[in-house]
Amino acid sequence: MNQQTIRMKRSADWQGQRGMRKAGEHFDRAKTALRVNPQAALPQTHQQMTPPLTPQTSQDSTTSEGRFPNYLRAFHSYYPTSPAESSTITLPLNIGDVILVHSVHVNGWADGTLLTSGARGWLPTNYCETYEHEPIRNLLHALMRFWDFIRDGHVASLRNFSDHTSMRGIIAGVRYLLETTSCLNRDSPLVVQHECLRRNRKALLAHLSSLVKCAKKVEESITDAAPAENVGATLDEMVLKAFKVVTRSIKFLDMWYEETGMEDGVYEELVNWENDNPPTPPQDQIEYGIASGPQLVSSHSYVRAAMGSDISRCNSSARLVPDSRPKIKRSKGSSAQTPKAAPRLFPQSSHPGKSSSKRPAVSHRLSYRHKDSGGSNRDLACTRLSSAHDAFLGYLGWFIGLHLQSRSPSELLSTTIQAADSCQTLLTVVDAVWDRDLRRSVALKLARDTMFARMYDLIEAAKHIFRPTDPDSHEGVLIVGDGEQLVTAATMCVKSAGDCVGKARFVIERIGDFEFESNSTLDVSLSGSEKSDSPIGSVQVFGQTTPVQANRDLLDAVRDADATPTPRHPDPVRDYYFARQEKALIRKPVANDRSPGATVTEASASSLVESFPLPSFDRPHPSTLVHGNCAGSKVNGGESTEKSKLETCADASISDQSICAKESESKTEGDTALSQTSTRVTTPERGSEQHVIIPCTSFTSDLSDSQTTLAEECEDAEAKVLEKTYAHELTYSKDGHVTGGSLPALIERLTTHESTPDFTFISTFVLTFRLFTTPTLFAKALIDRYDYISESPQAAEPVRFRIYQVFKYWLENQWRHDCDSEALDLILRFASEKLETSIPSAGKRLGELANKVSMESDAALNGSMEFTAEKSTQSSRPSSSSETVPAPPPAVSKSQLSVLRNWKAGTGTASIIDFDCLEVARQLTLKESKVFCAIQPAELLGTEWTKRRGSMAVNVRAMSTLSTDLANLVADTILQLGEPKKRAAVVKQWIKIAKECLNLQNYDSLMAIICSLNSSTILRLKRTWELVSQKKKAALDELKKVVDVSKNYAVLRQRLSNHIPPCIPFVGTYLTDLTFNDVGNQTTRQLPGDSGSEGATVINFDKHLRTARIIGDLQRFQAPYNLMPVPELQDWIEGEIQRVRASDGANVQSYYRRSLLLEPRDLPNTQKNNPPPAPLAALTGHKETAPFWRGLGFKDKFAV
């Protein structure tokens, strides 16, 4: 009894990280002891097994969270004893088995995948040790990445698979293994001497070759996009093959150690647990049952014997095998489970009912957080978000697949309902996330509103697709191609949903994941069948226009319409279908329910439409988005379209499958459409489903005969492996993009022949390489690549061509005369001596280009080194505004022109109020546009523009000067007038000009004008503002909102993202972004090394990709305006700017003095005691609320 208490106490300790840590140390010692002679320590029969002791004291609270070994190797066999228990999968272990670990539970059970069989389940970590050897480290890393990518990546990201990055990693890993074991060549003495090494090497290569083949197949099936049904199976096959390769490699390494005698056998050599990566030995406070079998029992003495002096303490600590074994849901076939019925993933014995409040297992691989099949809690927001997103995409996929296959309208109907429903679910989750966020992310809200609007569009489109001709056509077939609109709408939905989920996920990452408060809330969001009845108020939503609310309105509207049918419209069929849809929304059985629905009117249909609240911001028009992508000859735009298309296809095709299945199901069951939604949502466990099905036996047999069947493929793999590569020196993001690497590795990636050229990568590299290397080194690295690829004949040709292309791109587009000349000789020599021998035409062309550049260089040196506007206009893209459309005629009257002429002749004066504000805005825009379009990408690199002297960023500087001049001009024109009335007139004029600038998408001028009007100098002119009408003040307030700095210019950024060039964005935001990108990101990053330690330092290419993205975003807008210049007006503006600049008062202080002279301050006494006068509140357009007053901050900002 007493013992029991102690045990309890200690178990409680175990729950904490510290406990784990401490235990790890002890366990460590225990194992070291064990390793001396594992066989000797082997078991006698005992009733109990004592795992390592649990510490009672816990100091040392340094963070050790989430680190655990990626691979384990069993040093003792383990056979689960309760196979009948269906709710958990416990893996049997054989000595020497290697396990890929996904997560480790605090009780010491690890969720892992057995490499030998591909089976996944729970296994006791204290039967295993960390597996890590230098020669195989790269391969193991590569496999992990591969697994994360395949298993946890979104289907959409599989398109990246064609990049071969993960596959290359494995090949490079094998190569590295063979290289470090000096078995790379078939003829190497080691291989020749040792027959078994030779055989193993051969088998390994055969497996590798078969893996590569399999990968090709997958790639094909993905790019084809059509037979997507097989992708899943092929992927499984590929993963298994990758496992085989690794298993073989491990076997090879074991053999190698044995043969070369480098180590005394593998098991003894195993790397120690690191102190801060503690293993978590299984333990539990509950006595384990008799059923637990003899193997466990035997282990007891095994440990006990080894523990030595610790033995007495061990006695009282916890069990090796807990009764409450972690559970993995075994989902077979189509037996979907509701969330309530789903078994808990983790044991709750110690904290029944409470364990859901924290995540019991930590996972160190990020991807697992989102799509976890075994490790994470289902109630977590991110899990819920993912599943809701999946479900939604599933239905949208049906729409997108519409053009591939004809469907019946009833199907369309039910799917539309389901889609609406799943959208609703997703919105609920997003709302909950939004609500949870203290900062009330505007971006998320906008994204959410956009998604909502898209869904609305989709429903509209679905409505339109019904043909009014045949009243009974619902049993007919939708004609292929008919639903183009639908497909577009669905595609937009996919896009906006992705955006929304991305933003939500970001918010979750920032605020930390959380559990949904109550299960009832979840039931509302997940089981559609209850939705319309249950109180939805428990879900917090945005103000009044919430989707839930909307849906209720909608339902109410439908009910009303249903109750009082008043047919007015002569188009009953459309109404009929729509009515059915509505009826389905209120959860009436859909099937065979015709007549009542037919009476519902168009009115009700439109009420449905109206009850969807529209988002408050301008919705980007579909055409806008399309245009945005194709307008500029910009690389990024074009590519992203392609990518998103691919993504959509992949999504569509995958989900199509499941939808079809669902459809057939629904027909037979006659169930409501809504309940289908809930089952779909609750089956996100792709990973676990698949691994359960994998037959273990087939694999093992395959292994044995592989040597003969795959022998002929050896040669191919041999060649692959022999290919020199730096692929192991690359780092990747979780979605498979290259984020960093050594220079040779990046060059290799730059010139890879295995995928289509990644133009973004090339342009980014050539644009930014001067930030991390020199032109000479870059050229040398390319030439090195040329040299070493010659060793592998079949790859040489395409790679050489790629090298040529990179050189060509550099010389043609990104050559910088000021610093690149040093590499010119190198390139010339390379062209004539090397390239010309392999690809004569390319060599010749490169030589020509280099010579041409060299000549230009000389010219440039003689002239100025600066970027001139001329050069840039020639290189800038063709104007997007079609030349055929004539520019709008200038709004200048004859009298205005004569005023200007008089001014020029010096015989008269002109004022800003003399001119049409539209025309002034146009001329300002033309002026800014000229400078803006001249900005070269190089000016924006490495914070060039901030250099105090010798900055090459002339155009960026000119831009800011112009902007400042304009701001000063605004202040000057106002302050030069003595009468408040006249000043008010000028203020009004500037407000109007600013408004026109906004219409012209000229944000730089807008910013300058608003900043000036907003400055304390102008804002304090109370008597002037009193004479400005409320309407104008309201207009100004709107403009202020556009350029508002808060939330990182959220409004401005949102607007810009939807604009079509030409446009002049506020350059300041780009400069700030670039500055922060520069200081906020490291220039280097670490390669993953051995657990804990950092690997080699490589270039952080991700930073440069970001830089290039920001610059590309700016370049996107560099298009000329289709406006007619009015030289007279331009001259006048320029003259005014010069006048202001020349006046000694062109600085803030002197403006302020002038302002004080015009309208002197009140006595301080009255300032203190007077509340801010009422008109000021109106000036700001703010309601009189307490925060406003507080927000005023300090007393006399507005006081006279």
Added chain:
Amino acid sequence: MAQSQVYQVVVLGAGGVGKSCLTAQFVQGVWIESYDPTIEDSYTKQIPIDGRQCMLEILDTAGTEQFSSSESTPASCRSIGPTPTQTYQPTDTTTPIGHGFLLVFSITSKNSFNELKALRDTIIQIKGTDQVPMVIVGNKCDLAEERAVSRAHAFAVSHSWNKTHYYETSARSRLNIDQVFTDLCRQMLQADAEQDRFMQAQEAVYGPLGGKSTSKRDLYGRHRRRRRRRDNGPRCVIL
């Protein structure tokens, strides 16, 4: 959920004093995989002040120092220009309720220190009072051998500016970064409370100003909860 309040911190200083680095260090906190400055939350951070959470939004227009009217004026007129008037952005959920200023110079550059005076004058002129939450920051204190502004001098000057607190920081080694922002945030909270008292007094004289009762309650509650500042004297933190 209670309405969240955002305190805005304006970071000012000449170009090249490392203010963007200061901001990035503060906002990022621990080292993260990659930093994206283009998103909405790039410059917001929640910090605990005396037991309660404060949301700070950092307004740092680093990189746009060129956007000034001329050489002789404070470098960041552009950045001060719009900000004070944005004290009251009428967004529906978040209401920035105050401003604090970080005046940053580099201890290796005398000029960057001298520029602060003009910046401070501008702020005071805009705010109309010298009771502005403000902290003077001498950055790059890791470069001791290149020091051009002595600690004593900087401290004396900041003390003469209405006892403005002075810190020396190193953005590179993340020294004193959080302390600077915490101090400033405390000042803003205090200014906020004083403003509340002022408003109460105003209300006593002129009647309610239309403020909603809920927010008033919230306001008093907050006031009660606030701890008293332990020291109001000048402060020089040297680590």
